[in-house]
Amino acid sequence: DQQVKQNSPSLSVQEGRISILNCDYTNSMFDYFLWYKKYPAEGPTFLISISSIKDKNEDGRFTVFLNKSAKHLSLHIVPSQPGDSAVYFCAANTNNNDMRFGAGTRLTVKP
Amino acid sequence: EAGVAQSPRYKIIEKRQSVAFWCNPISGHATLYWYQQILGQGPKLLIQFQNNGVVDDSQLPKDRFSAERLKGVDSTLKIQPAKLEDSAVYLCASRLQGANSPLHFGNGTRLTVT
Numbered sequence: 621d622q623q624v625k626q627n628s629p630s631l632s633v634q635e636g637r638i639s640i641l642n643c644d645y646t647n648s649m650f651d652y653f654l655w656y657k658k659y660p661a662e663g664p665t666f667l668i669s670i671s672s673i674k675d676k677n678e679d680g681r682f683t684v685f686l687n688k689s690a691k692h693l694s695l696h697i698v699p700s701q702p703g704d705s706a707v708y709f710c711a712a713n714t715n716n717n718d719m720r721f722g723a724g725t726r727l728t729v730k731p
Numbered sequence: 732e733a734g735v736a737q738s739p740r741y742k743i744i745e746k747r748q749s750v751a752f753w754c755n756p757i758s759g760h761a762t763l764y765w766y767q768q769i770l771g772q773g774p775k776l777l778i779q780f781q782n783n784g785v786v787d788d789s790q791l792p793k794d795r796f797s798a799e800r801l802k803g804v805d806s807t808l809k810i811q812p813a814k815l816e817d818s819a820v821y822l823c824a825s826r827l828q829g830a831n832s833p834l835h836f837g838n839g840t841r842l843t844v845t
Contacts, residue, residue, distance in 0.1 A: 718779065720776070
């Protein structure tokens with residue numbers, strides 16, 4: 621049941637450049653989307669979210685874009701910093717609070 | 732605000748043994764989730780509680796997994812008997828009641844079944 625897909629298992633970028641992480645979903649009932657960041661040996665931590673009534677949400681260096689017609693979500697990190705190196709999970713929520721996760725993308729930011 | 736507490740952090744058992752995990756959610760969070768995360772995959776929902784009632788357990792392997800949240804606060808997840816493929820990190824999460832709010836995760840319990 622792969623309702624949320626992150627097709628890039630890894631991404632490497634140079635410090636100071638933009639990181640773009642992508643996510644696709646199949647369930648049109650999803651109405652709330654989130655990005656989580658995970659360091660080794662820790663649980664995922666919430667990063668940023670967006671409601672389906674919006675197409676963009678910005679929080680500091682992090683911006684999430686939602687394209688409902690394409691069922692596509694992306695996270696932009698500008699500028700990228702070495703401390704951003706982690707696994708990033710895309711998640712989507714239905715109105716019964718059932719949250720589904722993608723497989724994750726490992727981001728490496730090189731100094 | 733204290734976060735979601737889970738114990739133990741690590742557990743190693745042999746196949747066919749039983750194991751239990753404990754979770755204490757953030758105070759006031761009505762909804763509690765157990766997720767299983769196998770290495771290289773995203774978290775997979777096992778069970779969702781709203782207060783002390785089960786909302787969704789459709790992906791819980793009920794022949795060997797059980798979970799309870801008797802007083803609507805703490806929760807336990809049990810596996811009996813364990814199989815090799817149960818090796819994973821078991822994550823507990825909680826959220827305020829209602830949609831459009833993030834889940835808050837504990838640090839998980841890493842289970843190794845040998």
